[in-house]
Amino acid sequence: MSQHLQRAIDNLKKMILMVGTVVEESLRDSIHAFLKRDEKLARGIIAKDTEIDQMEVEVEEECLKILALHQPVAIDLRYIVSVLKINNDLERIGDLAANIAERVCYLGNKHYIYIPDTIPQMAKSVQEMLKLSLDALVKSDIDLAEKAFSADDYVDKLHSDMFPFVQEKIETEPEKIPEWLQLLSISRYLERAADHCTNIAEDVIYMVDGKIVRHSQMIENE
Amino acid sequence: MSQHLQRAIDNLKKMILMVGTVVEESLRDSIHAFLKRDEKLARGIIAKDTEIDQMEVEVEEECLKILALHQPVAIDLRYIVSVLKINNDLERIGDLAANIAERVCYLGNKHYIYIPDTIPQMAKSVQEMLKLSLDALVKSDIDLAEKAFSADDYVDKLHSDMFPFVQEKIETEPEKIPEWLQLLSISRYLERAADHCTNIAEDVIYMVDGKIVRHSQMIENE
Numbered sequence: 001m002s003q004h005l006q007r008a009i010d011n012l013k014k015m016i017l018m019v020g021t022v023v024e025e026s027l028r029d030s031i032h033a034f035l036k037r038d039e040k041l042a043r044g045i046i047a048k049d050t051e052i053d054q055m056e057v058e059v060e061e062e063c064l065k066i067l068a069l070h071q072p073v074a075i076d077l078r079y080i081v082s083v084l085k086i087n088n089d090l091e092r093i094g095d096l097a098a099n100i101a102e103r104v105c106y107l108g109n110k111h112y113i114y115i116p117d118t119i120p121q122m123a124k125s126v127q128e129m130l131k132l133s134l135d136a137l138v139k140s141d142i143d144l145a146e147k148a149f150s151a152d153d154y155v156d157k158l159h160s161d162m163f164p165f166v167q168e169k170i171e172t173e174p175e176k177i178p179e180w181l182q183l184l185s186i187s188r189y190l191e192r193a194a195d196h197c198t199n200i201a202e203d204v205i206y207m208v209d210g211k212i213v214r215h216s217q218m219i220e221n222e
Numbered sequence: 223m224s225q226h227l228q229r230a231i232d233n234l235k236k237m238i239l240m241v242g243t244v245v246e247e248s249l250r251d252s253i254h255a256f257l258k259r260d261e262k263l264a265r266g267i268i269a270k271d272t273e274i275d276q277m278e279v280e281v282e283e284e285c286l287k288i289l290a291l292h293q294p295v296a297i298d299l300r301y302i303v304s305v306l307k308i309n310n311d312l313e314r315i316g317d318l319a320a321n322i323a324e325r326v327c328y329l330g331n332k333h334y335i336y337i338p339d340t341i342p343q344m345a346k347s348v349q350e351m352l353k354l355s356l357d358a359l360v361k362s363d364i365d366l367a368e369k370a371f372s373a374d375d376y377v378d379k380l381h382s383d384m385f386p387f388v389q390e391k392i393e394t395e396p397e398k399i400p401e402w403l404q405l406l407s408i409s410r411y412l413e414r415a416a417d418h419c420t421n422i423a424e425d426v427i428y429m430v431d432g433k434i435v436r437h438s439q440m441i442e443n444e
Contacts, residue, residue, distance in 0.1 A: 057434050064303060071293035081286060081306065088307070167399045170392060177389045184403070188410075212279050 005070040009079060012062055013138075016083050016090075019055045020134040023090045026052065026097035027130065027193065031123040033104045034186060035115065042104035045097055052094035059087045075207075082207035086137065089196040089203075093130065096189045096196075103182050103189075113179045116165055122158045122190040125151045129197035136204040145208075148201035152194050159191035227292040231301060234284055235360075238305050238312075241277045242356040245312045248274065248319035249352065249415065253345040255326045256408060257337065264326035267319055274316035281309045297429075304429035308359065311418040311425075315352065318411045318418075325404050325411075335401045338387055344380045344412040347373045351419035358426045367430075370423035374416050381413035 026045050033041040063084045066072065072080060132148035135141070166180045173180075202213045248267050255263040285306045288294065294302060354370035357363070388402045395402075424435045 053436070057436065060434070064299065067289065067303070068295045068299055073290045077286065077290055081289070084303065084306065085310070088310075163400070163403065167403065170399055171396060174393060174396070177392055178385070181385065181389065181406070212282070214275070214279065 002070070005066070005072060005076060008062075008066045008070060009072075009076065012059070012066065012080070012083055015055075015059050015062060016087060017134065017138065019052065019059060019087060019090045020130075020137070022048070022052055022055065023094045023097070024127070024130055024134070026094050028127060030097040030100035030104075031120070031127075034100055035120065037104060037107065037112070039105055039108065042101035045101035046105075049094055049098040052091055056087055056091040060084060063087075075210075078207050078210060082203040085203050086200050089199045093193050093196045096193045099189050100186055103185055107179065107182060111176045111179050113169075113173075113176055113183065115183070116162075118158045118161060118165070119183070119186060119190070122155055122187065122194075125155050125158075126190050126193045126197065129155075129194055129201075133197050133200040133204065136201060137207075140204070140208050142205055142208050145201040145204040149198040152198045155191055155194040159187050162187040224292070227288070227294060227298060230284075230288045230292060231294075231298065234281070234288065234302070234305055237277075237281050237284060238309060239356065239360065241274065241281060241309060241312045242352075242359070244270070244274055244277065245316045245319070246349070246352055246356070248316050250349060252319040252322035252326075253342070253349075256322055257342065259326060259329065259334070261327055261330065264323035267323035268327075271316055271320040274313060278309055278313040282306060285309075297432075300429050300432060304425040307425050308422050311421045315415050315418045318415045321411050322408055325407055329401065329404060333398045333401050335391075335395075335398055335405065337405070338384075340380045340383060340387070341405070341408060341412070344377055344409065344416075347377050347380075348412050348415045348419065351377075351416055351423075355419050355422040355426065358423060359429075362426070362430050364427055364430050367423040367426040371420040374420045377413055377416040381409050384409040 026048055029041055030045050032038065033045065063080050066080055067077075070076075129148050129151050132144050136144035136148055162184055166184050169180050170177055199214075205211055205213050248270055251263055252267050254260065255267065285302050288302055289299075292298075351370050351373050354366050358366035358370055384406055388406050391402050392399055421436075427433055427435050
C-alpha cells in the first residue's frame with residue numbers, strides 16, 4: 001500500500017471514530033434525558049443530530065475521494081466500503097437517539113409513568129454493543145465484533161416483553177395511553193439501535209476476513 | 223469508459239433492478255396479505271425474504287468486484303457507490319414487507335379490527351414512491367427522483383394520525399389492544415419503507431449530479 005493511501009486510511013479511521021464518539025454520547029444522553037425527563041438535555045441532542053448528519057456526509061465524501069484517488073484493492077477496498085456502511089449505521093443510531101429525545105420533549109409535563117427495568121437494561125446492552133463494535137473497528141478484532149452482536153437476541157427479547165407489559169398497563173391505567181405508547185416507541189428505538197450495532201459488528205468481520213455474516217437473523221423483532 | 227466497465231455496469235443495473243422488482247412484489251403482497259388476512263401469502267413473503275437477502279449479498283459482491291477490477295472514477299464510481307446503498311435500502315424494504323407478513327401470521331384468527339383508510343392510502347403512496355425511485359434509477363432521472371420523495375411528508379402525516387386513532391380505539395375496544403398495537407406496527411413499517419424509498423431517490427440524485435440531498439428531513443416521525 002502506498003504511503004499516501006495509508007495516510008488517507010488513517011485519517012478516515014479518525015473521522016469515523018469521531019462520528020462513533022459523538023453518536024455514543026448522543027445515545028447515552030438520550031437515555032438519561034428520558035429516564036430523568038430532562039427536556040433541556042433532549043433539545044441539545046436534537047440540535048447535535050444536525051452535526052452528526054454533517055459528519056456523515058464528510059466521511060462519505062472522504063471515502064469516495066479515496067476510492068477515486070487511490071483505487072484501493074483487497075482489504076483496503078473492503079475497509080473503505082465497510083466504513084461507508086458503518087458511517088450510515090452510526091448516523092442512524094444518532095437519528096434514533098434524536099427520536100428518543102423527541103419523545104422526551106413530547107412527554108414534557110405529561111403524566112409520569114412507571115418505567116420498567118427493561119428500559120435501562122436494554123439501554124445498557126445497546127451502549128455496550130456500540131462500544132464493542134467500535135472497539136472491534138479500531139482494533140480490526142473479529143472476537144470483539146462477535147461479542148458485540150451476541151447481545152442482540154437479548155435486546156430483542158426485552159423489546160418483545162414490552163408488548164404484554166404495555167398492554168397490561170394500558171388496561172389498568174387507560175388515562176395514560178399516550179405515555180404507554182411512547183414507552184413502546186422508546187423500546188423500539190433501542191431495539192433498532194441494537195440492530196445497527198449488529199450491522200457495524202458484521203461489517204467489521206467482513207472488513208477483516210471478507211466473510212459476509214449478514215442475515216443470520218433475518219427479520220427484526222418489533 | 224472501457225467496454226468491459228460498461229458491460230459490468232449494465233449487468234449491475236440488471237441485478238439491482240431485479241432486486242427492486244422482487245421487493246416491489248413483496249411489499250405489494252404484504253399489504254394484500256394484511257388487508258385480506260391471508261396467512262398463506264404472508265408465509266410466502268417471509269420465505270422470499272431469504273431470497274432477497276441472498277440477492278443483496280450478490281449485488282454487493284458485484285459492486286466490490288467492479289471497484290477492484292475496473293477502478294471506476296467520477297460518475298461511474300458514484301454509480302457503484304449509489305447501487306451499494308440502494309441495494310441496502312431495497313433489502314430493508316424487503317425486511318419491512320416480511321415484518322408486515324409476520325404481523326399477519328401473528329394476528330391469525332385473532333379479533334378482526336376495523337382498518338382505517340389510512341393504511342391502504344399509505345400503502346399506495348409507498349408503492350408509488352418505490353416505483354418512482356426505481357424508475358428514476360433506470361432512467362437516471364432527477365425529476366422522477368424528486369417526485370419520488372415528495373410523498374414522504376404525506377406518509378409521515380398519515381402515520382402520525384394513526385396514534386390518536388389507535389388511542390381512541392384502545393379506549394373504546396380495550397379487548398382488542400394487541401390487535402390495535404399491531405395496526406400501529408403496520409403503519410410504522412409503511413412509514414419506514416417510505417423513508418427507504420426517499421433514501422433511494424436521494425441516492426439517484428447524488429448519482430446523477432453528485433449533489434448530496436440527504437438530511438433535509440432530519441428525524442423520522444414515528
